[in-house]
Structure formats: C-alpha cells, structure tokens
Amino acid sequence: MSDIVPDLTGASLSTAREKVLEHRLLSELAVIMLQRGVSLDILRSEYDAQGHDVVLEAGGIIRHVQLKASREGGKRRHVDINVRLRARPSGCVVWMSYDPAALAITALRWLGDDPGEPLPELGSKVTRHSKGDSAGSKGQRPALRNVGIAKFERLDGLSALADRLFGRPVGETTSHAISQLRRQFGQSWRRRLGGELRGASFEASIHWAHLIDGYALLEQALEPDPAAWLEARAAEGRSDTFGSEAGLLWTQLFLEHRRWRFASPHEPGADELRYLDDLAARTSRAIALQILERAG
Numbered sequence: 001m002s003d004i005v006p007d008l009t010g011a012s013l014s015t016a017r018e019k020v021l022e023h024r025l026l027s028e029l030a031v032i033m034l035q036r037g038v039s040l041d042i043l044r045s046e047y048d049a050q051g052h053d054v055v056l057e058a059g060g061i062i063r064h065v066q067l068k069a070s071r072e073g074g075k076r077r078h079v080d081i082n083v084r085l086r087a088r089p090s091g092c093v094v095w096m097s098y099d100p101a102a103l104a105i106t107a108l109r110w111l112g113d114d115p116g117e118p119l120p121e122l123g124s125k126v127t128r129h130s131k132g133d134s135a136g137s138k139g140q141r142p143a144l145r146n147v148g149i150a151k152f153e154r155l156d157g158l159s160a161l162a163d164r165l166f167g168r169p170v171g172e173t174t175s176h177a178i179s180q181l182r183r184q185f186g187q188s189w190r191r192r193l194g195g196e197l198r199g200a201s202f203e204a205s206i207h208w209a210h211l212i213d214g215y216a217l218l219e220q221a222l223e224p225d226p227a228a229w230l231e232a233r234a235a236e237g238r239s240d241t242f243g244s245e246a247g248l249l250w251t252q253l254f255l256e257h258r259r260w261r262f263a264s265p266h267e268p269g270a271d272e273l274r275y276l277d278d279l280a281a282r283t284s285r286a287i288a289l290q291i292l293e294r295a296g
Contacts (some may be wrong), residue, residue: 020103021069021096025158026054032162033058036169051082052091058166059175060220061115064088065165068095072106080127080144081111091119094161095152109152110164116182116189122147168294173247176220177212178291184211194292200284202268202276206257209280214254217247230255238275246286253283 026042033040043055052064066085070076074097085091092112096105112119127144155161166175181189196208215226223229233252236242243249256276260268268276 017098017100017103018067018069021098021105022053022067024103024105025067025094025096026056028158029056029162029165032158033166036162038166038169038172038175050088051085052088056165059172060179061166061175062089063115063165064091066091066093068093070095070097071100072097077149078146081122081147082143083122083145084143086119086122088119090115090117092165093119093147093152095149108155108157108161109149110155110161111147111152112164115165115167117187120151123151170290170294171245171247173217173221173251174245174290175247176217177247177250180212180216190292193287197284197287197292200277200281202253202256202273202280205253205280205284209250209253209257209283212250212254214251214258217251226255230259234275237279238271240278242279242282244286246283246290249279249283249286253279 026040030040030042038059041057043057045052045054050064051066053067054065056063056065064085066081068079070079079093079095081093085093090112092110095109095111097107097109098104099106122145125146126142127146153164155164162169167178170178178189181193185192193208193211196211198208199205218226218229230252233243233248234256237252243252256279260276
C-alpha cells in the first residue's frame with residue numbers, strides 16, 4: 001500500500017476541488033434545512049453564463065446562487081461576479097474559504113439581500129482579462145464586475161447561511177405562506193401584513209385571514225382533503241388543544257371562515273364562537289411572533 005499522499009492543491013485539480021466543495025456545502029445545507037422541517041431542492045446550471053451555479057428552492061423561496069472558493073490564508077481579496085445575477089430573483093453569492101489539504105470549508109462569506117430582494121449593486125469596476133493581447137493590453141469583460149471582500153458579510157457557519165438564504169426557521173407551511181405574501185405584495189409584504197393584522201376576534205379577522213390561500217397551502221403540505229383536515233384540527237381546538245405553527249393556524253382560520261360563509265344563514269353558537277375567537281387570537285399572535293418578527 002502506497003504511503004504517498006496526493007497533492008490536492010495543484011492547478012490540475014481545480015475543477016475537482018470546486019465540485020467537492022460545492023457538494024459539501026450543499027449536502028450540509030440540505031441537512032440543516034431538513035432539521036428545520038423544510039426540504040431543499042437543488043438544481044444545477046449547465047454553465048454559468050447567466051451568473052449562477054446552482055438554483056436552490058426551499059419553502060417556496062427560490063435562490064440563484066453563484067459559488068466562489070479561495071484557499072484559507074490566501075491573498076485573494078476580490079472575486080468576479082456576473083452582472084446577470086442581479087436580474088435573477090433573490091440572486092446571491094456565497095464565497096467559501098477552504099483548507100487545501102483536507103478540502104474542508106473553513107469560512108463563509110455572503111453577498112445578497114433578504115429572500116425576494118435582488119442582489120445589491122456590484123459597483124463599476126469591470127473585470128479585465130488576465131492575459132493581454134499582442135500589444136499587452138488587457139481587454140474588459142463587460143459581463144463581470146470585480147467585487148472586493150469588504151462588500152461581503154462573514155457568516156458564523158452554515159446555519160447563518162441558511163438564515164440568509166431562506167430566512168430564519170419558521171416551519172414549511174409558514175414559509176409557503178410568506179411566499180404567497182411576497183407574490184401578492186412584493187417588497188412591501190411585511191408592511192401590508194402588519195397593517196392588516198388588526199382585530200383578534202373571529203369576526204374582525206375575516207379580511208387578514210384571506211391574505212393567504214389556505215387550500216394552496218394544504219396542497220403544498222400534501223393534505224388531499226381540506227374538510228377532513230379542518231375537522232380534525234377543529235376537534236382539537238374545541239378541547240383547547242391548538243398547534244403552534246403560524247402557517248397551520250392561519251390555514252385553519254382561513255378554512256373556518258370559508259366553512260361559516262357557506263353555512264350562512266346559520267351562525268356559530270356560543271361555544272363554537274369561543275373556539276373561533278380563540279383560534280383568531282392565537283393565529284394573530286403567532287403571525288406577529290413567527291412571521292413579522294422572525295421571518296427573513
């Protein structure tokens with residue numbers, strides 16, 4: 001058996017190193033998302049002419065990600081970023097530092113914004129070719145901007161990266177509810193939701209309860225029978241047992257409003273109304289704590 005240790009730092013292995021680092025990053029990120037109750041879908045670009053290496057989707061949030069890597073302790077202080085990445089929804093850049101001997105990721109840097117927001121401005125420093133022409137002139141590469149390390153935020157590990165990519169953990173149904181709000185209201189979704197979240201009684205909640213589509217959320221949760229799902233949740237609620245996730249409570253409230261709309265002219269009795277008012281109050285508090293205060 002040979003005692004020769006292969007040199008992993010050579011230029012001939014640059015492509016292999018990049019792939020190993022990419023697989024390590026994404027596999028560990030997938031584990032973190034599963035621990036948060038959200039599955040991670042990974043799509044790879046055939047080539048990076050559009051500015052991204054991978055597309056990540058979790059909880060209804062789609063991220064176009066450009067990956068960069070440099071040796072730990074190296075002198076690299078700039079990376080080239082494709083301007084087309086700014087045209088992608090939630091475009092971002094993840095810059096990895098790695099131990100060249102073990103091919104282990106040692107540090108992460110981030111350039112991006114909240115989910116749903118575009119990549120920040122890249123500056124005006126156009127990248128030039130590394131080699132000059134016959135006259136020694138290095139031509140410009142107009143699709144690329146040379147971006148310094150000072151523009152990047154250093155992250156405290158992969159959990160922090162997961163927060164930047166998909167927001168802090170809120171549960172999968174809640175994450176899909178936030179995605180619905182983003183599609184409706186764009187960048188102003190927080191302000192719109194905060195302005196609507198008034199009145200914690202069942203009657204006063206009718207408008208904000210319908211800011212989401214509960215049927216679509218149950219479809220995402222693979223619940224084929226909304227009526228049966230609601231009846232099971234309502235039975236628990238009537239015995240003062242409620243869930244805790246904002247998205248599921250919101251879906252329950254949405255379906256209760258639909259149920260009683262179709263029950264007209266019948267109205268809920270006193271006991272049923274106490275359950276419905278309790279549901280509305282709990283949902284309002286959960287939205288305030290889990291979505292308005294926590295979600296990215």
